[in-house]
Amino acid sequence: MKNLILIIGMVGAFSMLTINVCAQDSETSNHSLDMGIPEVCLLDTDAGSISLELTTTEAGAQISGGTGTGYAQVSSIVSAAETRTIEATITGVPAGTSLEVDTAIPSNGNQGGILGSGTSSVALVNGAGAVTLVTTIGSCFTGTSATDGYVLSYTWDAGAVGDYGSIVATTGSTATVVLTITNTP
Amino acid sequence: MLLQLLILLHLLNNFIMKKSGLIFIMLVGSLLLTTNAWTQDWTAGDNVTLTVQDFCLIETNYAPVALTLITSTAGAAAASTSNSDLFVKISSIVPGGTNREITARISSGSVPTGTALTLVSAPCTTTNSGGILGTPVATPITLSAIDQDLVIGIATCYTGTGYNDGYQMTYTWGPDSPSTNYGLIESNTYNIIVVFTITAHDGN
Amino acid sequence: MFVYKKIVLLISLVVLFFSFLTIVPAQNNNTAEMSITLKIPAIALIDFVVDGSQMITYSYSYSGPNQVEQIIIPTTGDKTWLNYSSIVKSGLTNYITAHISSGSLPADVSLNVLIGADVGVGAGLKGTSIGQITLSTFPQNIITNIGSCHTGRGINKGHQLTYIWENPDSYNYSLNYEEGNAIAVTYTFTSTE
Numbered sequence: 001m002k003n004l005i006l007i008i009g010m011v012g013a014f015s016m017l018t019i020n021v022c023a024q025d026s027e028t029s030n031h032s033l034d035m036g037i038p039e040v041c042l043l044d045t046d047a048g049s050i051s052l053e054l055t056t057t058e059a060g061a062q063i064s065g066g067t068g069t070g071y072a073q074v075s076s077i078v079s080a081a082e083t084r085t086i087e088a089t090i091t092g093v094p095a096g097t098s099l100e101v102d103t104a105i106p107s108n109g110n111q112g113g114i115l116g117s118g119t120s121s122v123a124l125v126n127g128a129g130a131v132t133l134v135t136t137i138g139s140c141f142t143g144t145s146a147t148d149g150y151v152l153s154y155t156w157d158a159g160a161v162g163d164y165g166s167i168v169a170t171t172g173s174t175a176t177v178v179l180t181i182t183n184t185p
Numbered sequence: 186m187l188l189q190l191l192i193l194l195h196l197l198n199n200f201i202m203k204k205s206g207l208i209f210i211m212l213v214g215s216l217l218l219t220t221n222a223w224t225q226d227w228t229a230g231d232n233v234t235l236t237v238q239d240f241c242l243i244e245t246n247y248a249p250v251a252l253t254l255i256t257s258t259a260g261a262a263a264a265s266t267s268n269s270d271l272f273v274k275i276s277s278i279v280p281g282g283t284n285r286e287i288t289a290r291i292s293s294g295s296v297p298t299g300t301a302l303t304l305v306s307a308p309c310t311t312t313n314s315g316g317i318l319g320t321p322v323a324t325p326i327t328l329s330a331i332d333q334d335l336v337i338g339i340a341t342c343y344t345g346t347g348y349n350d351g352y353q354m355t356y357t358w359g360p361d362s363p364s365t366n367y368g369l370i371e372s373n374t375y376n377i378i379v380v381f382t383i384t385a386h387d388g389n
Numbered sequence: 390m391f392v393y394k395k396i397v398l399l400i401s402l403v404v405l406f407f408s409f410l411t412i413v414p415a416q417n418n419n420t421a422e423m424s425i426t427l428k429i430p431a432i433a434l435i436d437f438v439v440d441g442s443q444m445i446t447y448s449y450s451y452s453g454p455n456q457v458e459q460i461i462i463p464t465t466g467d468k469t470w471l472n473y474s475s476i477v478k479s480g481l482t483n484y485i486t487a488h489i490s491s492g493s494l495p496a497d498v499s500l501n502v503l504i505g506a507d508v509g510v511g512a513g514l515k516g517t518s519i520g521q522i523t524l525s526t527f528p529q530n531i532i533t534n535i536g537s538c539h540t541g542r543g544i545n546k547g548h549q550l551t552y553i554w555e556n557p558d559s560y561n562y563s564l565n566y567e568e569g570n571a572i573a574v575t576y577t578f579t580s581t582e
Binding site: 139 | 241242243244245249250251252253254255256257258259260261262263271273292296297299300302356358360363364365366367368369370371372373374375376377378379380381382383
Binding site: 041042043044045049050051052053054055056057058059060061062063066068070072092093094096097099152154156158161162164165166167168169170171172173174175176177178179180181182 | 418419420421422423424425426427428429430431432434435436472473474476477478479511512513514536537538539540541542543546547
């Protein structure tokens with residue numbers, strides 16, 4: 001009987017010990033989180049139409065003054081040490097005329113990130129190779145409203161002097177600029 | 186009792202010699218009965234001290250949480266993304282008048298540059314819980330390497346143990362000050378570990 | 390019991406490793422088209438300038454952008470230059486006519502104009518001069534086959550006009566001028582569309 005009491009006592013003490021061990025003052029639980037940022041490379045243009053007109057009101061003067069503005073919107077997320085470039089090709093520029101574009105990086109407050117560097121007076125020539133409009137684009141966004149984005153200011157004029165005679169009146173021909181954003185080689 | 190043990194030994198021999206085990210089982214049963222009767226005797230008239238130790242336990246529902254930062258609209262910044270799959274379950278007993286908090290911090294990895302990860306707790310689910318479950322901190326915390334309070338005022342309580350019992354945690358991940366910091370964002374996969382801690386009660 | 394209350398006694402370590410990365414396919418829509426509508430209106434603008442270094446009495450008025458009128462006196466001489474700008478539709482050409490639009494000449498007086506060739510400033514398909522004509526009240530072609538071109542603005546640009554009088558002494562310019570019967574010549578730039 002005494003042995004049994006002893007055993008019970010030991011069991012009791014052990015139970016107390018166990019409870020002490022289990023008592024917690026603070027405890028943690030870890031939780032793992034996977035966070036992915038895929039590369040993003042999106043380019044769009046605003047739907048607003050660009051309409052340029054080449055004319056003059058002075059007898060003897062050459063036609064000039066075709067200017068207009070378009071916007072190219074970009075979302076870009078690059079991996080480390082990668083940059084992107086926007087290039088342009090064109091079709092549909094009327095004979096005898098020359099179209100140039102200045103590209104300014106967005107600055108209206110709806111943009112963020114590394115927007116790169118613009119260019120000025122880049123000639124857009126039918127059938128020519130792609131020309132570079134914006135370089136060193138990183139992770140950035142330009143905003144999505146109609147006047148957000150890279151500002152493409154087109155200047156349309158008569159072309160080379162020798163080609164003036166090839167100009168013909170047109171009530172509305174359409175030139176199409178194809179913009180492409182690519183990883184900089 | 187000695188007699189019973191002797192009979193037991195005897196029958197055990199018989200049992201080994203492939204005799205009926207029925208009597209053996211009955212005897213074991215009588216031995217247990219005897220012990221029970223004795224125990225009852227022992228506790229009668231004694232002082233019984235009931236001790237409830239303060240303790241706390243914390244666990245999650247192991248929900249995998251994966252967040253992806255992306256946009257599908259040209260010109261748009263990557264949108265914030267949220268995940269509310271994670272539930273934190275606790276059991277807590279505290280001395281009277283004391284409280285615990287649930288805190289969270291990042292223990293491994295870091296939030297990608299140019300982004301911020303916030304966390305906020307919902308009030309504890311009510312289905313299987315009881316006690317004083319505390320109050321979530323309303324403003325989402327921006328997770329960092331330093332513990333910040335998610336739920337405060339937790340006293341003695343339990344949250345339930347089901348998959349969707351406990352405090353539902355909402356992670357929100359998005360660009361941090363995109364107008365200035367967006368260029369810091371780099372495409373990659375990042376793994377971080379968030380540690381939830383239920384603190385010691387504030388009476389200790 | 391426990392001095393260091395923040396000591397973690399039991400850690401339930403749950404680290405969920407995902408066996409694959411959750412990179413979704415990258416979003417790419419990396420080209421966009423920008424459409425530009427280009428208009429070149431047909432134009433036919435004509436003007437003249439007179440060399441101001443000589444004391445010449447002249448006046449002109451616009452009847453429209455494609456028409457100008459010049460008052461001619463016996464000393465106008467060769468100091469007038471005709472400037473024009475022209476944009477034609479494909480396959481078409483413009484031409485310029487001249488006629489006496491005001492005043493009348495005595496029967497024994499005639500007024501000729503010699504239209505010089507384009508001097509070569511400007512650009513494009515400038516017209517062909519007809520040479521010399523005798524002006525009348527009926528329009529006559531003086532420059533034809535004008536394509537898209539511009540002559541430049543000012544003296545020594547475009548076509549030089551030289552007025553040649555026959556028997557000018559019979560024409561009392563001063564009297565006619567005072568009576569509002571000065572001789573005026575109108576040049577009209579006409580599109581063949």
